[in-house]
Amino acid sequence: MMNDYQNIALVGAGGKMGMRIGANLAASDYRVHYCETASAARERLAAEGREASDIHAVIGDCDLVILAVPDIALASVTEDLVPKMRSGATLLTLDPAAAYANLLHQREDIRYAVAHPCHPSVFLDRRTDEESADAFGGVAATQSVAAAFDDGSDAEKRVLEPVIRVMYGPVDTVHWVTVTQLAYLEPTLVETVTCMLGTFMKEALEETVERTGMPREAAEAMLYGHIQIALAVAFKSTNPFSDACMVAIDYGREAIIKDDWKKIFDQDELDKVIARMLKIEQVQRPASST
Ligand SMILES: NC(=O)c1ccc[n+]([C@@H]2O[C@H](COP(=O)([O-])OP(=O)(O)OC[C@H]3O[C@@H](n4cnc5c(N)ncnc54)[C@H](O)[C@@H]3O)[C@@H](O)[C@H]2O)c1
Incomplete structure (x- = not known):
């Protein structure tokens, strides 16, 4: 049985997805570093009580790096960050486009995964006001997630899945597909x-x-x-x-x-x-x- 992730970095923590995912991770037992470059985004983080860390100071200690940065920035962000990651660590992106287009900086000893929220189903039986108000998911309405970890073993998926469930929770099912299927x-x-x-x-x-x-x-x-x-x-x-x-x-x-x-x-x-x-x-x- 592989261990849980000990240290997680959330990069782009003050953006739209970063704020959503960060709120859910902050309420969990995972140890998370919230990383942001933009000052307005750092202020949003501070307003929620999450202190911003310098990614370059923490990345060497992290076994999971979540990139919540714009897809068009992923080539340059991974070119900067992937060489600094610790061997065996996992890089998680939130959309398949950059992984599919082969834009993520590659290293043999880094694991690459993608997890995208499905959003709550139009057929979901919403029973509370909170569920009714949660169109996007990640707050009160249950959603599924589609995820890809093409080279990941079942054991690696089992370790990553609980993090994905926290990020996008409440989650009923994580559907494991390939990066290409996720792009379709x-x-x-x-x-x-x-x-x-x-x-x-x-x-x-x-x-x-x-x-x-x-x-x-x-x-x-x-x-x-x-x-x-x-x-x-x-x-x-x-x-x-x-x-x-x-x-x-x-x-x-x-x-x-x-x-x-x-x-x-x-x-x-x-x-x-x-x-x-x-x-x-x-x-x-x-x-x-x-
Ligand atoms: N917004 C959505 O509805 C949605 C839904 C599903 C998946 N996604 C995926 O989530 C990811 C993020 O999208 P978003 O909409 O949250 O973007 P966003 O533009 O709202 O936020 C991106 C954040 O990244 C920060 N950033 C940019 N470059 C950085 C760097 N080098 N280091 C640290 N921080 C940096 C920006 O300051 C910003 O706060 C994308 O992969 C997107 O496809 C978005």
């Missing part, structure tokens, strides 16, 4: 498709109100209820769509969706969107990452 989840499934459809529905709402002149409240009420019932019918088969609705769905697909839309699941397309997100010319992934 985010961006392809949940950003390219799902978040795009969220913004698309908002745009359709605006167009409805503008074209018809109806009260916004009427359009919002109709849309929000139908988002709920459309998801319930499509994903949970609570009841079938009506025959007329099926005709309108077919018309919508013909009018809106391109025939070849599933090309977004081709790996070359995944490479393109990740290169765009990371603001790099192209993804140089290892031949094995298919």
